[in-house]
Amino acid sequence: MTIRVYNTMTRSKEEFVPREAGKVAMYVCGPTVYNHIHIGNARTFLSFDVIRRYLMWRGFQVTFVQNITDVDDKIIKRATEERRTPAEIAETYTLAFRSAMDELGVLPPTRQPFATQTIPAMIDMVKRLIERGHAYVADGDVYFSVRSFPGYGALSGRNIDELESGARIDVDERKQDPLDFALWKSAKPGEPHWPSPWGEGRPGWHLECSVMSEGELGLPLDIHGGGSDLVFPHHENERAQSEAATGTMFARYWLHGGMLQINAEKMSKSLGNFLFLKDVLARYPAPVIRLLMLQTHYRSPLDFSDARLEEARAALERIENLVRNLRWVGEREPEGSGVPRPALERLSSAIEGTRAKFIEEMDDDFNTAAALASVFELARTANSFVSEHQGDIGGVERAVLHSAEELVTDLLGALGVDIAPETASSYPPDVVQVAAELAGYQGSDPQEAVRALLAARDAARSERNWAAADAVRDGLEMLGFTVEDTPQGVRVIYR
RNA sequence: GGCGACGUCGCCAAGUGGCAAGGCAGAGGCCUGCAAAGCCUUUAUCCCCGGUUCGAAUCCGGGCGUCGCCUCCA
Numbered sequence: 221m222t223i224r225v226y227n228t229m230t231r232s233k234e235e236f237v238p239r240e241a242g243k244v245a246m247y248v249c250g251p252t253v254y255n256h257i258h259i260g261n262a263r264t265f266l267s268f269d270v271i272r273r274y275l276m277w278r279g280f281q282v283t284f285v286q287n288i289t290d291v292d293d294k295i296i297k298r299a300t301e302e303r304r305t306p307a308e309i310a311e312t313y314t315l316a317f318r319s320a321m322d323e324l325g326v327l328p329p330t331r332q333p334f335a336t337q338t339i340p341a342m343i344d345m346v347k348r349l350i351e352r353g354h355a356y357v358a359d360g361d362v363y364f365s366v367r368s369f370p371g372y373g374a375l376s377g378r379n380i381d382e383l384e385s386g387a388r389i390d391v392d393e394r395k396q397d398p399l400d401f402a403l404w405k406s407a408k409p410g411e412p413h414w415p416s417p418w419g420e421g422r423p424g425w426h427l428e429c430s431v432m433s434e435g436e437l438g439l440p441l442d443i444h445g446g447g448s449d450l451v452f453p454h455h456e457n458e459r460a461q462s463e464a465a466t467g468t469m470f471a472r473y474w475l476h477g478g479m480l481q482i483n484a485e486k487m488s489k490s491l492g493n494f495l496f497l498k499d500v501l502a503r504y505p506a507p508v509i510r511l512l513m514l515q516t517h518y519r520s521p522l523d524f525s526d527a528r529l530e531e532a533r534a535a536l537e538r539i540e541n542l543v544r545n546l547r548w549v550g551e552r553e554p555e556g557s558g559v560p561r562p563a564l565e566r567l568s569s570a571i572e573g574t575r576a577k578f579i580e581e582m583d584d585d586f587n588t589a590a591a592l593a594s595v596f597e598l599a600r601t602a603n604s605f606v607s608e609h610q611g612d613i614g615g616v617e618r619a620v621l622h623s624a625e626e627l628v629t630d631l632l633g634a635l636g637v638d639i640a641p642e643t644a645s646s647y648p649p650d651v652v653q654v655a656a657e658l659a660g661y662q663g664s665d666p667q668e669a670v671r672a673l674l675a676a677r678d679a680a681r682s683e684r685n686w687a688a689a690d691a692v693r694d695g696l697e698m699l700g701f702t703v704e705d706t707p708q709g710v711r712v713i714y715r
Numbered sequence: 716g717g718c719g720a721c722g723u724c725g726c727c728a729a730g731u732g733g734c735a736a737g738g739c740a741g742a743g744g745c746c747u748g749c750a751a752a753g754c755c756u757u758u759a760u761c762c763c764c765g766g767u768u769c770g771a772a773u774c775c776g777g778g779c780g781u782c783g784c785c786u787c788c789a
Contacts, residue, residue: 231719248789249789250789251789252787252788257789258789260788260789261788261789262789263789264789265789267789292787293787294787294788376718376719376784376785377718377719378717378718378719378784378785382717382718382785383717383718383785425787446789447788447789448720448783448784448789449783449784449788449789450788450789451784452718452784452785453784453785453786454788476789477789478720478783479782479783479789480789481782481783484781484782485782486782486783486788487789488787488788488789511738512727515727515728515729515737515738516727516728516729517728517729519720520720520721520728521720521721521782521783522727523727527726527727527739528726528727528739530739531726531727531738531739531740532727532738532739534738534739534740535737535738535739538738538739541752541753542753544752545752545753581729587729587730589728589729589736589737589738590728590729590730590736590737592729592737592738593728593729593736593737593738594736594737595737596736596737596738597736597737600753600754603752603753603754604753604754604755606753606754607746607752607753607754608754681748684748686748686749689748689749690748690749690750693749693750693751702751702752703750703751704750704751704752705747705750705751705752706751706752706753707746711752713751713752
């Protein structure tokens with residue numbers, strides 16, 4: 221079985237064959253650290269986190285490199301506004317970025333180079349481009365000559381002449397062609413600067429990704445990823461620089477994620493309709509946000525809203541309940557005499573079928589929505605099995621149900637969704653007080669207190685004293701517990 | 716103006732030639748002392764018009780609508 225990916229370069233799905241068997245060299249454009257990242261940035265990083273995790277799950281050794289762009293016009297602008305140095309701005313938002321990614325559950329990159337620590341290699345690439353006739357110096361600036369690179373436009377599907385006629389490009393006298401872009405910019409007073417053969421200056425956008433990806437991974441990269449708004453000009457220019465400088469293919473597969481929208485419009489800082497990731501994380505747990513993203517294919521536009529977050533929350537609960545139900549059955553002593561063989565075999569084959577379907581869908585350009593559907597179908601099958609046969613669960617059945625539980629957590633884990641285990645250790649201390657009032661509990665241990673409350677409720681129920689029983693349940697629910705009476709007895713969930 | 720993507724149930728969404736996945740929400744029912752969880756039942760000639768085909772949501776042409784890129788953008 222092979223994995224197929226949609227390659228922007230060829231506009232088609234292709235079989236994924238890495239340059240070295242079993243290993244994947246992956247580069248995803250990281251943030252320019254001039255502000256907190258927004259939920260649209262987060263979508264892209266989440267999409268590539270899922271791709272990376274899935275490739276790992278499928279047995280590839282993935283080297284994942286993501287840059288931090290810590291020198292840029294926007295950082296300088298922000299620094300001026302806040303009367304801080306660009307380095308301070310960059311540091312502040314680098315730390316914010318890392319902690320937000322961590323909270324979102326995005327795996328840290330294998331390596332995360334900084335643009336400012338790669339300046340000599342950038343200067344070196346600019347030199348190579350000048351030597352090869354792909355760049356020229358003008359007044360302390362260095363420009364890349366797009367006409368010197370025959371494949372320019374191939375990635376984004378445009379040609380130079382059309383771009384020029386469409387032109388909203390500022391005409392700069394120093395450029396030989398309006399589409400030429402800066403490799404090196406001479407520094408104005410007060411701007412960060414580094415010495416170079418062309419005078420004090422700083423690198424242009426695009427250059428850092430070319431240099432860092434090559435430096436960390438070597439060429440060609442297997443996967444180069446980013447949001448679809450980076451296709452032009454950023455990735456087009458990166459590719460032109462790198463291939464012109466090295467004569468080697470830059471990236472084997474170009475993957476681009478769809479835009480996140482709010483009210484059917486792209487969210488962007490310039491439109492002012494953006495949400496910071498940190499603010500969304502303050503209201504919804506990371507797995508809810510991740511599940512919302514997973515329910516749409518990574519290349520499609522995704523409309524983001526509170527309503528969709530609520531839906532995702534409910535959908536995640538369905539999966540969590542499934543796992544909880546399976547664990548609950550698995551932890552009981554098997555008492556039943558067994559389930560008819562055909563029913564058990566249907567369950568077993570559903571479990572195997574789910575794994576196969578999940579892999580088939582994910583192998584097809586990371587179709588997370590369809591892969592998730594296979595898990596939901598298993599939920600129905602396993603839940604009905606339990607509800608139909610709950611009195612007959614024996615050792616064999618228990619083992620099969622346990623394998624279903626393991627499969628669900630494994631598959632969701634492959635997508636980066638951790639199904640939270642029950643954490644009995646973190647019961648709130650207030651429960652002791654409630655237990656003292658309602659159950660005459662004398663001790664100080666929250667877990668014992670809960671047990672005492674449940675025993676008191678049980679006693680009340682057997683006397684058909686519903687008021688007393690419900691008082692216990694209400695007391696527990698006020699503290700965040702959910703009390704459920706199952707055919708196997710009462711269980712309590714704390715979240 | 717140029718290039719590109721998309722239009723599938725009330726909402727979200729998968730599905731690129733052969734009986735239209737899944738999630739959320741709604742309705743009815745089962746289970747329960749009541750709940751919770753769960754189960755069952757229930758809602759789609761796939762934007763419109765033509766064409767190709769034995770057969771089209773899926774391919775082709777036209778129309779309408781939405782969005783993205785072309786300028787910093789994930």
